[in-house]
Amino acid sequence: MAGRGLEQLHEGPAEGALLLGRFAFNIRYQWFKNWVNSDVGQRLGLAPIPDGPVNLRMLRRTLSLEMAYRPGGLLASKIHLKHIAVATTEGYASRPGGAQAELLSEVNKHESERNLQLVLEEFRNYQQGILPAGPGARGLTEFFAGIDEKLDSAAASAPKIQRNDRDVLNLLTKRAKVLHLGPANYCWFTDPSRALCLKLAGTPTSDRPLIGMCDSARCPQATHHPGHRPVWAEHADRTKIFIGQLGTTRKSERTRLQADFDRALRVVAEIDAASATTDEESA
Template sequence: MAEVNGHEQQRNLELVLAEFRNYQQGILPTGPGARSLTEFFASIDEKLDPAAAPAPRTQRSDRDVLNLLTKRAAVLHLGPANYCWFADPSRALCLKLAGTPAAADRPLVGMCDSARCPQATHHPRHRPVWAEHADKTKIFIGQLGTARKTERTRLQADFDRARRARAAVTVANAVPTADLLNGHTKSSAHGLCGHKPVTGHQDGQRRRVRTHHPRGPGPHLLADAGALLAHRR
């Protein structure tokens, strides 16, 4: 069991690291929990600002990045079409729907409604799942007889939810980040992604960090992630 937990922790740390690198490149999360995750990544960017590093260091190491992401990785759970950041059980929609005590240590992934849960986010890797779900639901709706109004209403709501989730991921990663966050699209940034417009200072922070952390989450960082978890155990 300990070995399984260790592999799960390493996987989660690698996933969070990958999403942080995506954030630095302007690839943003969507979904109800997107604002919280984006603000967390922005805070990491600020901590990694070379100007804030103690002398005589000029930039933070990859190990520093992993250390800063570890707590968030510890609350990550994977859903079929979302990431669940189970930081506050009292806010978990699945537990509320099931009437489960807020003291639970894990979410009920099978009851996840990530389009409504404030701790759920959607990412580019989830778009195909939402797209397939929307396409299949549309076919089911077309096959229903006119008398099945209740089922049609339920499926239409499900289809609309999947279509919105798919569109949000598409728009968030097709529009330049600055334009999206400053509302230069037909839909508001709040409606699509739950983001607040970034300030010039925050945008400058992101550009500086990109300069000092140009690499994606390649083998060098994934190896560091494994070494860090092994050290912690």
């Protein structure tokens, strides 16, 4: 309907001619807003347009929402917005269903399985004497000790029953649900009020950590493991090179990089110390 109206109002409705052409949206929108909010718009019964930023992308999304929630609107939105797949239109319309819901469910399933396997690996490392490092290492070690105690008591009551990985996973499932992977640490998001990233961002009530703002050397819910050592070691080597390339006048940058370098070395040393027991026994 809108396209046909534009064709009738067009000065030269030739085949292939642009219906609208180029225009400055911000200026046109301000004119339109002033007219709707004027006495003329009020006499016509138009709802006033509130203050706030508006752009073409926002209008495109609003249009997709209005169309998609009408009968048969999802397919109509796909055609109108020229999307190749309906899943794209579902994302625009904020209507998880069909392909989008199936993909999201599959991703969540794989993430849950991956987290379970990671927690199981770290529990096996704990049993072999390879302990976690970092501010949250004590809490994680105590959790693993509690699980190990439960397994020992169960084995004592039934000596002929061997506990398999599935039995252990059942005990580790709750902890696996709060595991989030950082580039150089594990985040055990058990208590949002203790998460350093949420404190820095000013969002203490969030239900997920902000991994991009993670300072795992200070956060009480972060741990470092042997698999993270190469990342910290490489970071220390690169920082050392940067410090060596600084001139004598760049004292503030040297101080900042030196603190970063010292932190990386400390994390590497803590990871090495946490696994020293196993190395000594094997020697």
